[in-house]
Amino acid sequence: MPKPKNNIRTRFAPSPTGYLHIGGLRTALYSYLLAKKNKGVFILRLEDTDQERLVPGAAEKLVEALNNFGLTPDEGLVMSNDKISSRGKYGPYIQSEKIAYYQKIAQQLVTENKAYYCFCSATRIGELRSKQRADKQIPKYDGFCRNIEPSEASKRLKMGHKAVIRYKALPDTKVTFEDKIYGQITVKSDDLDDFVILKSDGFPTYHLANVIDDHDMKITQVIRGEEWLPSTPKHVLLYQALNYQMPEFVHLPLLLNPDRSKLSKRQGDVAAEDFLTKGYLPQALLNYVALLGWNPGTEQEIFSLSELIESFSLEKINKSGAIFDYQKLDWFNAEYIRKILTGQGKEYKNLVALSATYLPQNKDKAEAVLKLFGSRINKLSELTELSKFLWQLPKYEASKLIFKKSTAQNTKLGLQLAYDALNSASAKQWKNEGLNKLLQDIVAKNNLTSGDVFWPIRFALSGLDKSPSPVELLEFLGKEESLKRISLGIGKM
């Protein structure tokens, strides 16, 4: 029996910042898609090796955020019974729980003379760097501790001197690796620093922990943002030094601000959760973000998650960064809202429930409000403002009741006739078709135009230049409230 050729294992390995970055969402999505496409495994791991930047509850938030988008990990950090837990046999999936192991490996590299203890203080390093900068040199560690004898080093460690472990990069060699997106990349080792792999607090740096974990978790594709491309040679060096099998590197083009810089907090929202609270649907956001830097090779734009899995391929990812365009996102969101509104299933119920959160005083009316404004909004949060006039009597100038092609006389007549007709309308008639016929009849039988009847009623009901149709409003407001508003209108004439 031949073994399955591609036992794909991908991972999303964020650091716990307290929120899911929109770029991270896309990285997670692509990782998820590649795994699912190949019947592989998608893993969530937490890279929390920076003790100074610990954010409480960050792991939970991350798992939840991913769940919101349907990107549930097969392995690693998962939610069960509202609590975070680990699943899988390659853990720990939280790096801070694995410190001793990283230390052991770092020390092993020292033993093998592939790394060394460095006792330089932060002050010395800082001064070195500023001097180098002043001299227009590349800031780089000068190798001061490179040749300290092992016996000397252990003596100083025993005396309690603080030290980091640095990787010993060999001079005059080249590091070459193949990136699935960017192709072959070669860097001279002289351009590489003797980089730190273990910090003086005993925690590993990203470079070390990431390489060890990806190896331990048998990751086959390292998928991450392009900002990691310059440090990948360091990782390649570590893979070689540790005799690990190299994974495939897949660096994704960056998501950009409108000014083409890396997408940042400064210039708008970057937390996926913020988009959700603003009334973007997770499906829409995911769909939009999927198409930033990747295309299906067809002209299809609307994709469900399963359709994305179906169509996804690494080959269709492009190399240049993509500006995050809110207008296009709005369009996607509007498309999803409109599409969901035509159905009646689970998605529809969900949408109604979501809408209710934007109508805190009138939650029970969410479905009707959605029906009224669904085709008029880009995001659900707009419901709050748009629906305001439904809950309070409109204020407006009498002249506004008159349609531009109409007269005061006809308007007043139209309103009055409509009032009478509506007043005697039965409950059964108080529905879209019935109401429409009723108003049409008034127009036809009294030699009036639509503008003489429909416009003033709509205006009397809404007090707005732009609103849903009078029939829709009548239906929503009900007989009593509608008649009240119309008679107030007549009173103004």
Next chain:
RNA sequence: GGCCCUAUCGUCUAAUGGUUAGGACACCAGGUUUUCAUCCUGGCAAUCAGGGUUCGAUUCCCUGUAGGGUCACCA
């Protein structure tokens, strides 16, 4: 500044060694409608520049230019 990456409408993108360079968003105009939105029709708009290679280059190569990323005991 060193290193690395990138370059098609304003934006996201498709395509090709020979095309009227396609689509979507946005924008504009028209139609439908009582208004708005939806919907329909149409329009505007791009291969960064200069050299090669070639019968022919937007596509391949080089240089330039522009933009970005990165140069931490952060990830």
